[in-house]
Amino acid sequence: MAADELGEFERIARFFAPLAGPGGLGLLDDAALVECRAGRQLVVTADAIVAGVHYLPDDPPELVARKLLRVNLSDLAAMGARPLHYVLTTAFPAEINPEWLGRFAEGLGEDQRRFRIDLLGGDSVGTVGPAVLSLTAIGEVTAGKAVRRSGAKPGDLVWVSGTIGDAYLGLRLLRGEYSELSPEHRAYLVRRFQIPDPRTQLGPLLRGIAHAMIDVSDGLLADLAHVCETSQAAAIVELDLVPLSPAAEVIVERDPAMRPRLATGGDDYELLFAAPADAAERIVALSSRLGVPIARIGRIEPGAGVRLADAYGRTIVVEQAGYRHF
């Protein structure tokens, strides 16, 4: 954690040291300490975001912070891990103002409390380009019990939490579309784009139930393809079973061609998993206990690739299998 710029120490002391947990040693040391609990493995993931690519310079700084944190928590949830800590490195241009930083740190603080995690440390440097923020999140899981992408088996049912396509619609809305939508639906979709709700409770409870799991970031079909590839299996998804929010339903009702597009949108940060058919009852019970909708959308088959089908099993061809940022 070298100091590279005048002002770095002050910036760290003012904005980031208050976020440090006990293992962060007040951000005053060369490194941070993380406890090892017997019978556990730590789970580590990282994401970087760039101003103008993954967020817009005039996005609320609190939301930028919380989204950066939450996309990582979603990755931990997809492994069945409970989140513990995070490490943050920031490269900001010289013109970043303290108010922006203060609000950014506030966003981190708010979500630290919500998800019971703390800051371990990091680094803060300057750049002449757009800001680049990199966050490494650390969670824990019972040793040997992490849920991988690679365990899906033919016969497994495919499930997804929450609703799909909202973030994609939220982005289109921010670009000026869907002005005819009700204010409530508009606000809902924009929020789903701006700040995901990582399934940090559900993920760990799916250990021992899910054979394979991933979080939906590239798009439902693309992420299911990742599961199929690493599991060496195929999947079929029944389009009508893909869960949509009331706001998305309004849009799809007016423009039915949007329905398959939503299955290729991204940034849903829902959990997509394969589980044996006899686990269905437990999954439904879990859904009801947590108040988190979990929908069965398809099944794993022998072979390779992901096929989208209608209720009669006929293949639906999708224009765009993937997702790109602004």
Add this chain to the structure above:
Amino acid sequence: MAADELGEFERIARFFAPLAGPGGLGLLDDAALVECRAGRQLVVTADAIVAGVHYLPDDPPELVARKLLRVNLSDLAAMGARPLHYVLTTAFPAEINPEWLGRFAEGLGEDQRRFRIDLLGGDSVGTVGPAVLSLTAIGEVTAGKAVRRSGAKPGDLVWVSGTIGDAYLGLRLLRGEYSELSPEHRAYLVRRFQIPDPRTQLGPLLRGIAHAMIDVSDGLLADLAHVCETSQAAAIVELDLVPLSPAAEVIVERDPAMRPRLATGGDDYELLFAAPADAAERIVALSSRLGVPIARIGRIEPGAGVRLADAYGRTIVVEQAGYRHF
């Protein structure tokens, strides 16, 4: 580890997946796994570097990679930790070429073998600005035995490994100075700037000996000031005891005013520590066993701040207490 750009998957598979250790799961999952060993703590540190600030775009990519890795290993060593793994996020401009990336990955691979560490995972995104590379390193230490910055006590002796000021001189040399120096001395100083030798063996062996430790990145005096501040103590350093390399001695002989400047240079990545006086014999034995020079340069006193003194105890005023990059 979300995918944000076309080509990210190929880039990861080609350059980075071969660097992944068992816990990295082939970089094919949402997160990586780290074993928890009973009676250990993990030690975590992070550094970010920016093209044009911390390295120059035409620096050899292998050296950029190895320096990024090594500055983090130096932080782990300063805590007395043994290095295990690292996580890497990269933000590269579109014009980065595969040859550069290949050589960058080669540099990582070479140092992975040397330091017996492996890649856990990370993220790769695009930027329109200069490249920003962020590395989080994970090591381990016997629980409760990490060496902090805060444990220095009046009466402790202050020690430093290796030689001081070489990297600072190497940077000046790259800027066109010291052309009169012998080719051997020139090559030595440039190398000391371009690629540090983190004291990964020495650091863990100083657990139980050093009361406080830090690695010299901001400059000997500035880093000792960090130790004093967190330890709530003062330090006196005797300038003539600060160890210089033969190359640096040549420069100081011609320009004696350079001697105090070297104590404020940076990027030495040597270990600076305070230890009780009765540990001196063990430290000398350790130095001789490892073949790593360790010099006694001063002592900890009650009070605050760092004072540089001549052999008669007279204070030497230093122009610049700190270090800035290009």
